[in-house]
Amino acid sequence: MPALVFLATDKKNFAKSAPFSYLCNVNLKLTNIKQLVTLSSELTSPKDRRFRVGDEMRNLGIVENAVVVIENGLISHFGKMEDLPQNLSNNFIEYDCSDKVVMPGFVDSHTHLVFGGSREDEFGMRSAGETYQEIAEKGGGILSSVRITREASKKELKKKARRYLTSMLKQGTTTVEIKSGYGLDFDSEIKMLDVIRELRQEEIISIVSTFIGAHAFPTEFKNNPDGYVSLICDQMIPYIGQRKLADFCDVFCEKGYFDVETSEKILTLGKQHGLLPKIHAEELTSFGGAELAGRIGAVSADHLEHITDDGINSLKQGNVAAVLLPGVSFFLNHQYAPARKLIENGVVVAIATDFNPGSCMSYSMPLMMTIACTHMKMSPEEVLTASTINAAAALNLSNEIGSIDIGKRGDVVILDIPNYKFLPYHFGENHVYRVIKNGVFLEY
Ligand code: NIG
Numbered sequence: 001m002p003a004l005v006f007l008a009t010d011k012k013n014f015a016k017s018a019p020f021s022y023l024c025n026v027n028l029k030l031t032n033i034k035q036l037v038t039l040s041s042e043l044t045s046p047k048d049r050r051f052r053v054g055d056e057m058r059n060l061g062i063v064e065n066a067v068v069v070i071e072n073g074l075i076s077h078f079g080k081m082e083d084l085p086q087n088l089s090n091n092f093i094e095y096d097c098s099d100k101v102v103m104p105g106f107v108d109s110h111t112h113l114v115f116g117g118s119r120e121d122e123f124g125m126r127s128a129g130e131t132y133q134e135i136a137e138k139g140g141g142i143l144s145s146v147r148i149t150r151e152a153s154k155k156e157l158k159k160k161a162r163r164y165l166t167s168m169l170k171q172g173t174t175t176v177e178i179k180s181g182y183g184l185d186f187d188s189e190i191k192m193l194d195v196i197r198e199l200r201q202e203e204i205i206s207i208v209s210t211f212i213g214a215h216a217f218p219t220e221f222k223n224n225p226d227g228y229v230s231l232i233c234d235q236m237i238p239y240i241g242q243r244k245l246a247d248f249c250d251v252f253c254e255k256g257y258f259d260v261e262t263s264e265k266i267l268t269l270g271k272q273h274g275l276l277p278k279i280h281a282e283e284l285t286s287f288g289g290a291e292l293a294g295r296i297g298a299v300s301a302d303h304l305e306h307i308t309d310d311g312i313n314s315l316k317q318g319n320v321a322a323v324l325l326p327g328v329s330f331f332l333n334h335q336y337a338p339a340r341k342l343i344e345n346g347v348v349v350a351i352a353t354d355f356n357p358g359s360c361m362s363y364s365m366p367l368m369m370t371i372a373c374t375h376m377k378m379s380p381e382e383v384l385t386a387s388t389i390n391a392a393a394a395l396n397l398s399n400e401i402g403s404i405d406i407g408k409r410g411d412v413v414i415l416d417i418p419n420y421k422f423l424p425y426h427f428g429e430n431h432v433y434r435v436i437k438n439g440v441f442l443e444y
């Protein structure tokens with residue numbers, strides 16, 4: 001095996017500040033992989049269906065003693081070692097993965113990663129018995145993050161976010177969605193989306209951007225909620241849509257936040273301006289957000305702790321991905337979403353961290369997998385599917401990422417564990433041995 005040389009280059013689009021060195025412009029051959037988790041679409045029926053439902057979620061497409069070849073950033077071959085084409089040129093860096101598990105990079109399809117300040121005091125208050133809603137009613141919660149985020153400069157927000165993104169990547173997440181929603185006025189929401197856009201251009205990790213001006217009513221519109229909805233609809237969405245500042249539009253559809261009718265208005269308008277709909281639904285109460293998601297063809301409905309049977313039916317009919325956030329229920333000591341029921345009803349189930357300073361201060365996808373197994377009774381196989389190919393579907397990206405398939409992005413993690421089941425089982429430890437992003441081998 002040729003010696004690996006890690007080059008620190010100034011390759012465009014790679015963060016100069018990130019503590020990584022990386023090997024550029026080479027093709028990679030990962031050989032002798034003990035266990036390759038492909039999640040390949042070869043196994044679904046029809047073969048071009050890029051997500052898994054029901055029992056398919058337990059079929060990971062495992063190949064033992066495997067090889068993966070990545071050329072020009074894309075997966076060009078995978079399979080058994082003995083089937084490796086003999087005529088491959090020598091122009092490859094070979095990396096021996098004996099004793100290692102290899103799988104697609106994790107996709108975190110729901111975060112609020114850009115924010116000012118932190119809310120550790122609220123964490124302590126909850127330990128002492130106060131609830132998330134009580135703290136919010138006293139002016140804490142989302143609005144306390146809004147106050148600090150408004151004051152923060154773009155530079156400060158970026159610096160803080162960058163630290164989180166680097167850590168996430170080291171823990172195996174190769175694609176992350178980031179929402180706005182701590183600005184809640186025109187300039188501050190655009191500031192947040194600008195920060196997300198710049199991070200997307202500069203960082204190694206892939207970033208998807210979501211506008212959620214409808215995250216809460218800001219204090220200055222407390223007595224004029226319609227005025228804030230007009231600001232979102234008349235000014236923010238047209239501006240964001242025209243400049244393509246976000247991929248998705250999201251709404252916190254909940255009692256005391258945005259009602260179903262207003263959520264529908266905002267998401268429908270967002271769609272007209274090129275922003276695909278997502279929705280925070282049924283988090284604190286059964287409110288009708290899941291029914292709305294199916295009706296308007298949302299790409300995903302997220303949270304769903306209080307989803308009803310009608311809501312489940314609507315997600316299924318509308319082919320809406322259900323993004324479950326086990327870290328939130330764990331962190332807030334709230335009820336968990338009915339994962340088993342959703343899976344048994346054929347809904348596309350994904351899991352994400354919802355990383356944010358209030359309801360889940362963690363961006364560890366493996367930790368979410370563990371919680372989903374212990375508290376939602378998902379199987380180790382189902383949580384792996386929910387963190388990769390189905391999470392990619394929740395971002396409308398399952399043609400590009402989320403599985404080991406020919407032509408997909410070379411986003412791969414090498415895990416130092418005896419088999420894939422150790423990922424949720426041996427928790428609280430980072431099992432990621434190496435990360436490969438767009439075919440580039442990262443070293444840190
Ligand atoms: O997804 N539920 C609404 N929004 C966030 C919480 C944000 C916060 O508390 O700052 C969530 O859990």
Ligand code: FE
Nearest residue numbers: 110112280354
């Ligand atoms: Fe959220």
